[in-house]
Amino acid sequence: MDARASRRPESAVSTIPPDAGPTRRILHVFRAPVGGLFRHVVDLTRLQAAAGHAVGLVCDADTGGVRAEEMLADLAPQLALGVLRVPMRRNPDPGDLAALRAVARRAEAVGADVLHGHGAKGGLYARLAPVRRTGVLAPVRAYTPHGGSYNYRPGTLLHRLYMGVEGLLARRTDVFLFESAYVAGRHAAYVGPSSTVARAVTRIVHNGIGEAEFVPVVRAENPFDLVYVGELREAKGLPVLLEALAHLRASGRPLTLLMVGSGPDEAVLAARAAGLGLAGAVVFEPAQPIRPVLARGRVMVVPSYAESLPYVVLEAAAAAQPLVATDVGGIPEIFGAAAGDLVPPRNARALAEAIGRLLDEEPVRREARFRALSDAVRARFSMRNMGESVLSGYEAALRARASSGQASAAGRPGPASA
Template identity: 85%
Template sequence: MSPTPPDAGAPRRILHVFRAPVGGLFRHVVDLTRLQAAAGHAVGLVCDATTGGARAEQMLDTLAPMLALGVLRVPMRRNPGPGDLAALRAVARRAEAVGADVLHGHGAKGGAYARLAPVRRVGCGPIRAYTPHGGSYNYRPGSPLHRLYMGVEGLLARRTDVFLFESAYVAGRHRAYVGPGRTVTRIVHNGIDEAEFAPVLRAEDPFDLVYVGELREAKGLPVLLDALAALHAAGRPLRLLMVGSGPDEAALAARAAALGLGTAVAFEPAQPIRPVLARGRVMVVPSFAESLPYVVLEAAAAAQPLVATDVGGIPEIFGDAARDLVPPRDAGALAGAVARLLDAEPAVRDARFRALSESVRARFSMRSMGESVLSGYEAGFRARARAPLPAAGRPGPASA
């Protein structure tokens, strides 16, 4: 299969490769799958066999009729290890079996697999596309892990035909710590469906605060609990609903108890976000690092009152309202922002978040996201076609 068919608009055979079928990354892949299948492309998925649970199984079953290239689930560990070699071989065999002409990796692990998989070449082989979702780019600059991962990203960049960054923030981190390079680069913001702009009807007796996402320290949840404790000490006995799963759930429950918040904090497993938004007066996103989080887009689209930290691509979502974001790791600032929002005149608060919703509607279209990704693929094909052919018997930079 040639990487550049005579008709550049011909249907593509696209294989999305990612690790965990959970969270915003999975939503991004699901949205792209639906858009690309509806546009007539053949799509398939390769992901981890050990994560996601029943919710992932249900979503993959729902997608199955759209997946002309099927679903392959193989063990993929979060951290590097010997099992990566087996996963790489599995990705390569799948790409060969389905005749993929696009390998699109998502997240650090999926991006490594998509770019390193030793696909036996027919013509120049599939193009390799990469969408980071924060991950390795979020380590503290100058730290040993940051230097290590940016070095790895620099090597992998040589095997990348097109970068599809979901935020200008991560694109900027890439330029600063990996280098500009000559690879085709696009910034493709995550998109929101029109149905997600429908108003959320508040539930009876809602929680004061709600958090939705991974239960992980890097999401700023210890700081959120400290802020809640400070609000209690100031005579505001607010209640918090935390929805999600993750490795730090037990530690967070213990911290809440130690702060005297045992009855003020409720934990529930991951579930669709809109019913959860209806159960909280204010959503809080206290993250230490992010790329372009879907939970913020989803809450903003629904005009949900929202307190978030000034990290990653969140200012890109807030636009002109980014001045309202709070610094990360600052429990006092977080508590103050929550109190001000709860104390605001309801009409003023509602108008503020309706304006944010309309701003998101204008700038984060799902249709635009789908079209921009496909345009990025085509730019990758054109760049590949212009590149000098490698010497006989030697693979090109992204086609080994």
Template identity: 70%
Template sequence: MASPFAAPLTAALTPQGPTGHAIADLSSRVGTGERHRILHVFRAPVGGLFRHVIDLTRLQAEAGHAVGLVCDASTGGERAERTLADLTPYLALGVTRVPMRRNPHASDLHVLRTVRSQALAVGADVLHGHGAKGGVFARLAPLGRAGRGVIRAYTPHGGSYNYRPGTTLHRVYMAAEQVMARATDLFLFESEYVASRHAAFAGGSPRLERIVHNGIAEAEFAAVETADDPFDLVYVGELREAKGLPVLLRALARLRGQGRELRLLMVGSGPDTESIAAMAENLGLRHAIAFEPPQAIRPVLGRGRVMVVPSLAESLPYVVLEAAAAGQPLVATNVGGIPEIFGAFSSDLVPPGDCEALSAAILHILDEEPSRRQGRARALSNSLRTRFSMNRMATDVLCGYAAAFSAKRTRTASVPATA
């Protein structure tokens, strides 16, 4: 029998399409009536970034725009293949998959040529890059004279902005962001946190920017039913140390050492799967943790009493939005854009990397009177409805495009004609 710690290295993603009432024409809301040919460029078809692109693709297509994707061919596995196949009716401009490396590599030149070729072939007038690598390809793909009417938009999803300030990698990536800002018509930051990091460390001359929070569908606000004999704690996401998993394991070991026989369900995969599993073994947690591969989040939420998000760095994680919307009691760290999600409830967040504080927060919420715990979770859910609407997210993105096109036309008109 395979070890329960040997989860397959596939990607977690929980895409949600628009649900409920039919979507109004989003383009008419921004007052332009223009229809665009939009190419979304990103690296890995996994996780929250992929979900964000999927949601935008569906909403933009339903609003009458032609949409296509360019993404990595080597990640995502069968799960990504199925999701992209399901998305086909919304992809008038198709899907182009090409191998992309996570870190800078000579093969990036081939990807730039591929993005250029596809953009010209489909007549794209919006190149929208997502994440650090997607942002490079969408902003730097050379289009020549054909690209004079094209806008380049960029949505960071944490990534390079989450490196610790002062480190060599942080300085290198922020210097690169300064350079690429000159080729950026529109920044669409998913959180105030990332916008502030960009202003502080990439800076440069002012650019057109919008803060567009990730959005979730109305159906995701329905409460999930708790399973019989649930786990005490549940974690959903990548298995990597940057997600604070060593801190969570130490907190669990600490609580069990105090006589609390707590059980943890961990759902996901990632580059640190083996080291996380080994640490669990060394801490004597083998029988206290169940490891499972990536899967849809809502059924998982019902299998745990409390969800724990121990991240050391984040932007605006969908997993927190999804759990909070569903009324799942949460213990989360005070990092990145998570306080923007919690809003008035942000005092409940714990410092990142603090095993003692995480243990105390877990114990507090588990021992809290159930009606009080559920009441606070439902109050947080209610606070998200208007602030993190999926339709609002799509409308704000289209408003950003419209502003970028207007600014580009103004700049073009102000340039004197050459003889």
């Protein structure tokens, strides 16, 4: 499992007052219990449970490994509605029908008021599950994309296909809770407001982090020069990072890189590193909590080709970790006034030059720049605000559903209004 879903301190999440609205029964539906998406669900679960709501999870039975099992066991005391794990495939699959039925049965059994889908596959299940409940209003269908379908390159066949699917699913959505202005903009540009979609509640709810994450890390002895934390797959820009490291070493900088995480391209990346003559300069380690990893590197590098609002950038920025990242997705929203420091994606030479400049920067100036970024993140990415805004979105959609008088006999959600 990815390091970003590591255990959250209780003090970082128990921040919504228990009288923050009516008690709801909330079912979060998502595919893989890994990475930033899982961290988001874990944080929301703790926040919502602490505020007195009953919360449950439905996720894939086959991903996440031991680390996911540990995390889910740790979360169990906050899960009044329990955990259901069923097979879920990343790509469209005949098994999706069985998963849809399982989500519907679970929602009926626990009396869910809210089905909150996360990611493309979780969003599909939460919005299409045929929930039947006699004599009461249907559950509100909420959707947080976490990038997902919106990360495909515009103009490609897959992008057109998935935007078409998103357009159809939008008609089954009561509240959009976009995690970044970037994804909200993609939705507006490529899905577009139909008369149905325009009546849905639509809010931008940035990912939030806890106060404990703003404590600066204490640098370990003999740190690596560079560190990467996240999934080990090509879309994260790791071939470009390896090429940039090769450029830097060829120019006389004997830099080292620690890569922490797991993913489908680990073996390919290890072979690529060896082919570039980097076998002795790159160390791969499995996923683990991020803060101790940050302490083991002088500079964090995020070379992604596409992102939404990555927790790894929020966490590194909060800890005032020197950071080089690409200018993609919602990362400029995190950097704010410092977004001009971001690097164009898929450009190994530009990435190498940015790393070199940061390593050469006078230490006091570098520390001041990243302390300023940490302060800006603290002001704009509050975990409490995230939790309250999500609950507020549910309530707006529930009020709209109640006012429309739509019952749940067929389990079909109608449009909501802000």
